Amino acid sequence: MAEAHQAVAFQFTVTPEGIDLQLSHQALSEIYLSGVRSWKKRVIRLKNNVITGVYPASPSSWLFVVIAILATMYTRSDPSMGLIAKIQEHLPVSQSMSSQCQAVLSAVLFSTMLWLLLIFTMRLCLKQLLSYHRWMFEQHGKMSNTTKVWVVSSGAHLSGRKPLLYSYQGSLPNLPVPVVKDTVKRYLESVRPLMDDTQYERTTKLAEEFESSLGNRLQWYLKLKSLWAANYVSDWWEEYVYLRGRSPIMVNSNYYGMDFLFVTPTPIQSARAGNSIHSFFLYRRKLNKEEIKPSRIPGTVIPLCAAQCERIFHTTRIPGEETDTVQHWQDSDYIVVYHKGRYFRLRVYQAGRLLSPREIEFQIQRILDDPAAPSKGEAHLGALTAGDRIPWAKARTKFFSTGLNKRSLDCIEKAAFFVTLDDDEQGMMGDDPAASLDNYAKNLLHGKCYDRWFDKSFSVVFYKNGKCGINAEHSWADAPVLAHVWEYALATDSFQLGYNTEGHCKGEVDSSLPKPQKLNWEITPEEQISQSLDVAQKLADDIDFHVFSFQEFGKGKVKKCRVSPDAFIQMCLQLAYFREQNNFCLTYEASMTRLFREGRTETVRSCSNESSAFVRAFEGGEAPDVCRRLLRAASEKHQLLYRMAMTGGGIDRHLFCLYVVSKYLGVESPFLKEVLSEPWRLSTSQTGVQQVELFDLVNHPEYISCGGGFGPVADDGYGVSYSLIGDNMINFHISCKHSCPQTDAHKFGSQIKKALHDIINLLSGAQPEPKKPEAGRPEVKKDQ
Template sequence: MDVESCGHAQKMAEAHQAVAFQFTITPEGIDLQLSHQALRQVYLSGLRSWKKRVTRLKNNVITGVYPASPSSWLFVVIAILATMYTRSDPSMGLIAKIQEHLPVSDSLSVQCRTVVSAVLFSTLLWFSLIFTMRLCLKQLLSYHGWMFEQHGKVSNTTKIWAAMVRIFSGRQPLLYSYQGSLPNLPVPAVKDTVKRFLESARPLMSDSEYERMTTLAKEFESSLGNRLQWYLKLKAMWASNYVSDWWEEYVYLRGRGPLMVNSNYYGMDFLYVTPTPIQAARAGNTLHACLLYRRKLNREEIKPSRVPVLNVPLCAAQCERIFNTTRIPGEETDSLVHWQDSEYVAVFHRGRYFRLWLYHAARMLSPREIEQQIQRILDDPSPPAPGEAKLAAMTAGDRIPWAQARKEFFSSGVNKRSLDCIEKAAFFVALDDDEQGMRGDDPAGNLDRYAKSLLHGKCYDRWFDKSFTVVVYKNGKNGLNAEHSWADAPIMAHVWEYVMTTDSFQLGYTEEGHCKGDVASSLPPPTRLTWDIPAECQERIERSLAVAQAIADDVDFHVLPIQEFGKGAIKKCKISPDAFIQIALQLAYYRNRGSFTLTYEASMTRLFREGRTETVRSCTSESCAFVRALEDGESKEVCQRLFRTAAEKHQHLYRMAMTGGGIDRHLFCLYIVSKYLGEESPFLKEVLSETWRLSTSQTPLQQVELFDFVNHPEYTTCGGGFGPEIVLVVFFGTEYVVRLWSAGCRSKYVGIKGRLRFIRKPISIIAYKT
């Protein structure tokens, strides 16, 4: 038998194994053939699905009654019954009233009616206590005075508040336990927002420009602003968050430009360590770690994120769409689609797409088994079908051509089935033929190319619409590329921290570099996806690729590792590390361009339900005064005083943004309301058209306990970043990743000099492009 016949026979055997039963109608009757193996797989898969449903239902009950516990209901019932046994009535007559109105009172004895009435009263009392506790906790979490106190000086009010939060918070919360207790994002007063905006605009405008802007602002405040504000307050009373849904829709989903570089962001591997040089093995551990995280997520076993020190909970709503999520292109607006579960991933290698099942016999595949499956894909010699190799370029180009092509060429037949397979996958995996990382004779240049590759790849080897793409390179280096609309970077960073540390410190590798564990011999091979892409569609793919390639070629990317100092030394000077970096960026930009510019720094608003981000306008009159004094050669004492004033101002702005007192999200929503009402506001139009030329954000390391920087200081990472035109990433040991975006600045980079001590706890600052 020749090779082609063998291949055909193998595919036929695989097809027969995939069918649970076959029947044929003959003159003698129906010939029914059952595949016991396939039926067993169907049974086990269904069993796993039902177990997940039961777990989800149990978690919903536990979360629904938090901060109480389901067992506390029994305690309340027993307490009420015990009290009644002593012939006292704790309900003050309510149990008797319930007993009179029981619909089955005639069919029960007096004693049974009394017990049923007592149980009903106990249940109502229990729910009332839960409601009261949740309301009290919500009011407590609305207090943010603790954030504005000096570091190390905690007032008695805050101490009492913290104690009460602990009392009303319950014990052992699940991931979503605090969601019902988080306060809603408040709507700032128009006059306060206008005042803060004018304060932020002052250092960037001449006297005449500022006077003109003040006139526009005052006119808006006294007329249209109050009308728009009324609609926002009405929305805030009805919706969980008056910003987030509009932010997701208008900033992300309605954007018609390419996601690649402009919106998607990336995450990097360990900087100095590659746990194994075997591509399939690294993929095996990485994918298995992702599955472990998803299992913890489904069971809500992940601890709720909190603000350090006082353990104030943060909103976890964004975690719901980490896996099994994709962005669907539309001609006017995109949409996010999330599936409850997916048992496979979509894999891209050398222009081919595969479906890789991650579960077998109702169990998760081991890392060694996933390695074997990945190796099968790597060894597959089949060529890509016409148009298949560069298909993902559609997700990298403009959204409207992709939406039109999807509707025209991928709405039926084999193309629809294969596209559905990619979009419904748990996540996307790209097996890259290149070698990346900080290596070789040019480590700095290779680090640049590594980060740039994660950002956009070849423009057709990442599925940019998926919630995230895991990238595994030929030499074992890995990384990820994540879509932005479903969540912000800290959510994906939390996943990636877990994946990296679980891969290296928990799962590990054999001495030969392979994954640990055994391989099941009965595993079916990964399934190759099939396509029938016509010539017209191939032309559109090439056009989208040309658009994406032009964007990728225009990115000038540099990553500069600096290990001389970190936040520990900055804190020794009693200065906020974040304020230190932001003021240093103002100095760098001024030395580079000879002027100041509107500066964006992202701050999270997850202290509130469904909160996402707010803007901190880091260029202030105080920071400008310090920079000018330093450049004019003022004395050390004057510069130190101005620097501390600028740092305190920045910290105040950051705290205001975190506690709902920001400027830009409020103005953004007022602008959206004005558009709905058909009203034109010169003030809002001018504010929303401002250009952010310097843009930064920060993503702190959230799970420091997973790392071991004492015994393994080399296991550190550059974090990740976004894709502005010009990027400067500065890496301070395990401390900082800073990205500086200044459009048009292609030659000069002004560093921060100084030699400060290396410390352990990391913080990263990464760029964000609005």
């Protein structure tokens, strides 16, 4: 009961002498300080809204305009051309106000309107500048005059006053709706290498029928939406791709990020948690004050949309029977920690201040040392979030909507984020570091299937040996947004906070801190928990993972060959897949559309006519000069496709939205149905380091993360995530399913390594290694 008493501000009993009221001064003090903190945040938010609302001007510029107008009035000139006098005539003021005061008030009103007009004009100009994307398609060293003017203008507008995180949001352009004819044409081109002549002729006929009939009708609705909504794709993408999915989000949707590859800053689990948790809250403080620099396209001043940053913290996916929802709360001063089947509420603020890393370590160690046993059914409770969504939604409504269970569930869902204290040791270690790295990735993706809260925006996992990692829910934002937080936490942990000689966090401890509060439950749906755990465990057991760090060369050598590193890796993946499967497949590469307001992602269809022509020529033994020419053509085409996707000219989001409209209208389109049912057997994504300035890879090259990964999109396909670290390292994360006999993560990894060597040798003019006959490999069929 002592824990329950800590949760109330006062107690009272009825006595013969009257009501005996006992106030808890500590609790009341905490309530007062919490209110003060909340009002401070409101004031900061209001101030930032004003600053971002008038950007690229500043609030102080209003005073400058007012003084300038008043100064001209005293020189007996009228810059308003009679408007100030008109305003003065219609002022609803008292007759007791002197005419001079009325004139000053009228001048101030005119100045304010002029200031607002100038701001509107500046923001309109900035929006037009950010709508210009032709610069991305021009060859290096061959800049057009229009682009030269744009470079000067954009530099003048975007390199001035220091912006806040959301300063550019109102100036970002809306995502344009492509022309149906163009989308259909690009789609047919993308599927040509995947079909024989008969299949392609049939698909072409379906596409032409759609374009000439239903397509224009559906397009009209999309154009109407684009005029009304900030982004015609994002809300439907979040709803239908993520939230309406009824299968487990563990593996199928959630993704993970890894710790440093070669370094463990401290072997003490609680200490690592102390520094890292403190770092996350330092980031949240900067986020609330909008002090984080707006993300930009690397090497430019062009800003990216920051809308997804709003839901990083205290956000949870809430299950529903038909569709889930994303719930975001404004603030919370605690996290929820899982350890050995128990859930604890850990407050990270005391007397209005953020706990120091050493104090958080002290509190985490208290949880690790707590001997309390889990409540009945509590140990595997998290499996509900790992299984199918409908059973979880029904259980939540039936068993967690009232009483003790509701209060404890609310505590988890409203927490800033979720923390797991894992009893396992992970990382690249032991006699077989390669296998341990695979196990590390697999553990981060699904854990034990019940020791994560997969619905939280993100969960941080701290292992027994000091390693850590992160698991993230996907619906609320895309990986680069969370990667930004993760990079900050890793860098702050190691380079700013640090540890003492014993491996503990630095600083002192306030021993009067109240103990972390164990959440209590009255679990009755144990059968449902067991069923969800069975579903999740089967899915987890089926996942095959292979992670490796390729260090024989990196993007530095690729750039010297005058080829885009990303295009280079995509060509290697195409070659590796063809060698393993003896055919090509529909390939997904994620590209962002954050050049536009509320933009998320678009698909780059990496398997193109040009890439397939290169692979066939290379495997068919064509001359090196021919292969090099075809490789460069394929790389340039890939870059074009990537730029088209970034600038709103992609294929798949447009077709997806047309399909959604057709469903709303209740009309069937054989063409759209076929397009949306095609499997992505090769799903790829690049994870780049965004905050290079936080890591000194020259003096501390060992402080690098291995990146992150995700599960396979198709049951018979691969999920491949890769990151280019510095100039000499490429990390790969490969996933597939054991249940598919045609896929093997380790074999595909070997094919990728071979393809990397073969293509770099081709580009550098080195002689490729003689091909060795592969047992059981079928003959290459050139008509596929």
